[in-house]
Amino acid sequence: MSATITPPAVSIPPGDEMHAVHHQPGWIRRYIFSTDHKVIGIQFLFTTLLMLMVGGALALGVRWQLAWPWERMPILGDMLFRTDGGQITPEAYTMLFTMHATVMIFLVVIPILAGAFGNFLIPLQIGAEDMAFPTLNMLSYWFMWPAIGCFMLSFAYDGGPAAGWTIYPVLAVLPQAAPGSGFAQTLWLFGLTFVGFSSMFGSINYMTTIINMRAPGMTLFRMPMTIWGMFITAILQAFALPVLTAAGFMMLADRMLGTTFFIPGGLVVNNAPATVGGGQPLMWQHLFWFYSHPAVYIMLLPAMGMVSDMLACMSRKPLFGYKPMIFSMATIAGLGFIVWGHHMFTSGMNPIVGMTFMVSTILIALPSAIKTFNWIGTMWGGKLQFNTVLLNCAAFVSMFITGGLSGIFMAAVPVDVYIHDTYFIVAHFHYILFGSTLFGIFAAIHFWFPKMFGRMMSDRVGQIHFFITFAAFNCTFFPMHLLGIGGMPRRYADPYHFPYLEHLLPLNQFMTYAAIVMGFAQFILLFNFGWSIFFGKKCGRNPWNSNGLEWQAPSPPPHGNFDVQPVVYHGPYEYSSPVSGENDYLPQTEYMPRRPDQSQGH
Amino acid sequence: MARFWSIYFMSWAALAVALCLAAPSLGWWFPDTGEAMSSIGRRIDGLFYIILWITSIVFVGTQIALGYVLWKGAVKPAHEKATYSHGNHTLEVIWTVIPGIVLLFIAIYQMDVWAAFRMRNYAPGEIEAIAEVTARQFEWRIRYPAPGKPLMPMPQPDDVYTVNDLRIPVGRPVSISLRSGDVQHSFFVPVLRIKQDALPGTVIPVWFDALQPGSYDLVCAELCGWGHYKMKARVLATSEELFQKWKQEAVLLQADDGLQSASPAESTAADQAQTSTP
Ligand code: HEM
Ligand SMILES: [Cu+2]
Numbered sequence A: 001m002s003a004t005i006t007p008p009a010v011s012i013p014p015g016d017e018m019h020a021v022h023h024q025p026g027w028i029r030r031y032i033f034s035t036d037h038k039v040i041g042i043q044f045l046f047t048t049l050l051m052l053m054v055g056g057a058l059a060l061g062v063r064w065q066l067a068w069p070w071e072r073m074p075i076l077g078d079m080l081f082r083t084d085g086g087q088i089t090p091e092a093y094t095m096l097f098t099m100h101a102t103v104m105i106f107l108v109v110i111p112i113l114a115g116a117f118g119n120f121l122i123p124l125q126i127g128a129e130d131m132a133f134p135t136l137n138m139l140s141y142w143f144m145w146p147a148i149g150c151f152m153l154s155f156a157y158d159g160g161p162a163a164g165w166t167i168y169p170v171l172a173v174l175p176q177a178a179p180g181s182g183f184a185q186t187l188w189l190f191g192l193t194f195v196g197f198s199s200m201f202g203s204i205n206y207m208t209t210i211i212n213m214r215a216p217g218m219t220l221f222r223m224p225m226t227i228w229g230m231f232i233t234a235i236l237q238a239f240a241l242p243v244l245t246a247a248g249f250m251m252l253a254d255r256m257l258g259t260t261f262f263i264p265g266g267l268v269v270n271n272a273p274a275t276v277g278g279g280q281p282l283m284w285q286h287l288f289w290f291y292s293h294p295a296v297y298i299m300l301l302p303a304m305g306m307v308s309d310m311l312a313c314m315s316r317k318p319l320f321g322y323k324p325m326i327f328s329m330a331t332i333a334g335l336g337f338i339v340w341g342h343h344m345f346t347s348g349m350n351p352i353v354g355m356t357f358m359v360s361t362i363l364i365a366l367p368s369a370i371k372t373f374n375w376i377g378t379m380w381g382g383k384l385q386f387n388t389v390l391l392n393c394a395a396f397v398s399m400f401i402t403g404g405l406s407g408i409f410m411a412a413v414p415v416d417v418y419i420h421d422t423y424f425i426v427a428h429f430h431y432i433l434f435g436s437t438l439f440g441i442f443a444a445i446h447f448w449f450p451k452m453f454g455r456m457m458s459d460r461v462g463q464i465h466f467f468i469t470f471a472a473f474n475c476t477f478f479p480m481h482l483l484g485i486g487g488m489p490r491r492y493a494d495p496y497h498f499p500y501l502e503h504l505l506p507l508n509q510f511m512t513y514a515a516i517v518m519g520f521a522q523f524i525l526l527f528n529f530g531w532s533i534f535f536g537k538k539c540g541r542n543p544w545n546s547n548g549l550e551w552q553a554p555s556p557p558p559h560g561n562f563d564v565q566p567v568v569y570h571g572p573y574e575y576s577s578p579v580s581g582e583n584d585y586l587p588q589t590e591y592m593p594r595r596p597d598q599s600q601g602h
Numbered sequence B: 001m002a003r004f005w006s007i008y009f010m011s012w013a014a015l016a017v018a019l020c021l022a023a024p025s026l027g028w029w030f031p032d033t034g035e036a037m038s039s040i041g042r043r044i045d046g047l048f049y050i051i052l053w054i055t056s057i058v059f060v061g062t063q064i065a066l067g068y069v070l071w072k073g074a075v076k077p078a079h080e081k082a083t084y085s086h087g088n089h090t091l092e093v094i095w096t097v098i099p100g101i102v103l104l105f106i107a108i109y110q111m112d113v114w115a116a117f118r119m120r121n122y123a124p125g126e127i128e129a130i131a132e133v134t135a136r137q138f139e140w141r142i143r144y145p146a147p148g149k150p151l152m153p154m155p156q157p158d159d160v161y162t163v164n165d166l167r168i169p170v171g172r173p174v175s176i177s178l179r180s181g182d183v184q185h186s187f188f189v190p191v192l193r194i195k196q197d198a199l200p201g202t203v204i205p206v207w208f209d210a211l212q213p214g215s216y217d218l219v220c221a222e223l224c225g226w227g228h229y230k231m232k233a234r235v236l237a238t239s240e241e242l243f244q245k246w247k248q249e250a251v252l253l254q255a256d257d258g259l260q261s262a263s264p265a266e267s268t269a270a271d272q273a274q275t276s277t278p
């Protein structure tokens, strides 16, 4: 934390961007093709919540098949697979898990973090009136729709793309390799390209905004962790995404122009004429994971940042180890670029290189551990507000520990040889992507909802939602570790085909029951969300007594955000400071009379 | 309510630990007997259990810490303020260095297993390949050289073929040449703890051993299309003699044109004579 007492040199002359007159644009420009970051953020939020339900429904299809293989699936099966009598065929099963992952990763988690919360929070938390490039921002939202269109349209072709979200060649490249590898796969690749555009527009915007548009006094080390998370994520995105985009175009070229980047010669696939080639399928895996490992952090770091802010506020305590938190986040991001090979230990890659990737992967667990200890340290000695926000944040920490620890097993290369591509992996990444990120998102929805809509969400309903979701989540995903240890491979339409897996059926049925409960529990969230927009308790500017700049703006903030240009005097975590008198918080815009002497680390 | 929630958090962790403790006796553990049937598999399991111990201790420790801070927060008197602290330098150092050492231990400790598994013995030729395994949608085609001959890269007229049935001699390291005829697959024998992707366009030597005779499930572990789940096969490990005998019978069976039936004994002798002539 900066030790400056007087307001530091003003980087942007106050009032400079403020005196532009805000004339209210028309309805369409205001709510549909809006360039206001808040509207765009909320558009992203609605869209991604809708997609969350779609992705969840697909997941229930997968779970149904694992619990009651080849049986008619009520409701969903009748809707989707009417021609097969509501039964999930193996082709449909591959499509289900492919599209589940695609929707969840590209249409839910990435856009809800960067698109919804990044958009809404960045200008508000750094005291800017909008993003640096509002039109680009609008495009970033509207490029989501062609992507959604492509993905949804791909369902219509031969049962949909079916090569997994990792689309490994040769399966995904040759149309004859699988029913879903025809035009559906091409559409899928176009969809991926469009989400790529959307993310890239966003990340350019976030970097520029955070670097250039901070309010006077908002030095880098006074920024909330949310901003750090978004900033580091934007950098990751900007460096990693071009590789995936290029690889995607190479695959499109293989599919449509007759190149053979990923196709070796002499393969006879499905009795088609032998391929002519010279390509290397392994190259796709390298290029894909070069993006997709950083992408798993793109799906986590913003949530880590938001949880840090919310935990401090709900513990009424400064964040424990602000700078270590930032440095560990930056380390995770940096190391994230050199660990991609841990997805390829069994791929046929040079085993000696595997050793290198093992070491870097083990290294990345260290900053993760540091962050965990600091979160617990933040809560330690705090005056905890046991509300929905705190509960979901605590769940984030607890689930992150679990997911991080299962990562250690997989970072041990010889052990990974056994558990790779089994349900152990599925357990691992659901603990992190659902257990951590999604619980973090639940917390963030409850926390920033008042700022978005000027009303509170019901805390009681929120707690009920949390109670059910947390229990059902663990019942669904914890046993997956055991399935993996039992040797059950992922992406199997019918594991019970093998005698050594037959005894896992009851466990799978239990998990499916839990998953159904969990799926239905999300309607509680949606109900709470929708109801509170119209009937929630009205709230003032700062319902949580929080320090961040966003709480100084009206709720909801008008076009242009702040009525007075905020000036920042200190970091965002001055909770329960001895100098704040009666209050246990000290907004960043309030002058801090004197540095309390007991603060550490200077 | 606050106390309830801190108990809620601790109870999930307790249940998770209980489930893991109970899992082996419920059969939700490593397949079959739970014991690996290959020498490298035993070392992998050893590594697994060491990591399981370490992670379990960390899991229990951190979850208790989390439950404890939640509980302390829950029972805090209403008038008390939160502790005002921005962090603690000593604590940061402690919880960086200790996990660092543990992680370093895990990194170094596993290196030897990996080296034994894939690096020292990776070079083909050290152990002769006994068969070529070609994965295709959705079966395993296996090609053995005729008795007494080495496996050639290209198919030979007297090669022996099986489908979904890989025979190996027990008790010594064997090696196969793994390839794919179409898309990517993965050669996975859970009980032997062996997994290697079959990469189109590349021949990958894979070595392993079976410590006891038996039939081990061979499954595919890389998505290869709609029938991925049904690439059901077995690795049948028998004694060296039985393996050789089976191969000779298989040669006969494959060459049998139904006209003249030579007795196995004769043909074996003929076969040996044939192979011993230069
Ligand atoms: C303690 C840190 C972590 C370690 C050591 C670790 C290690 C690994 C390893 C080795 C794999 C590959 C396993 C295999 O396929 O055989 C893997 C897969 C995966 N990890 Fe992690 N991980 C860590 C944290 C994370 C985080 C923070 C995320 C997400 C935000 C994450 C998301 C994933 C995903 C999505 C996959 C699977 C991708 C797929 O195959 O579909 N991991 N992890
Ligand atoms: Cu990774």
Ligand SMILES: [Cu+2]
Pocket: B184, B185, B186, B220, B221, B222, B223, B224, B225, B227, B228, B229, B231
């Ligand atoms: Cu397969």
